[in-house]
Amino acid sequence: MITARENIxxxxxxxxxxxxxxxxxxxxxxxxxxxxxxxxxYGCRQIDCFGVSWDFQPGMEGQMVTPGTKRLNDVTEWEEWEWKKLR
Incomplete structure (x- = not known):
């Protein structure tokens, strides 16, 4: 018999x-x-803990990132981002 953890x-x-x-x-x-x-x-705009802006508008199935929101220019440079801003 195996555990659920081992199975997954x-x-x-x-x-x-x-x-x-x-x-x-x-x-x-x-x-x-x-x-x-x-x-x-509806019409709500929220900012998450990473500073990303999200919009929830009528007709949307869920929140979408606000157009023009850009946190990183290149995802491979994520370690260089100033994480101190989040504290």
């Missing part, structure tokens, strides 16, 4: 798991949510 790791490693893992029951993860979608209703 098999799936992550592209091996054949013993059962189809459940992302809700078989793993314990904490996923950061940028902001609550539509927390203040």
């Amino acid at each position: 790791l098999m799936a992550y490693h592209h091996e054949e798991p013993y059962w189809v893992p459940s992302q809700y029951l078989d793993q314990n993860t904490c996923v950061y949510t940028a902001s609550q979608e539509g927390a203040h209703g």
Whole structure:
């Protein structure tokens, strides 16, 4: 008998798991949510902890990054970004 953790790791490693893992029951993860979608209703603009602006407008299925928002010019340079600004 294997544990749920061992089973889901098999799936992550592209091996054949013993059962189809459940992302809700078989793993314990904490996923950061940028902001609550539509927390203040339509027309809402929120800034997340990374300084990214998000808009929630009628007709959108969820929040989208505000047009023109750009935090990094090149994602490969993420380590050089001034993370101190977040504190």
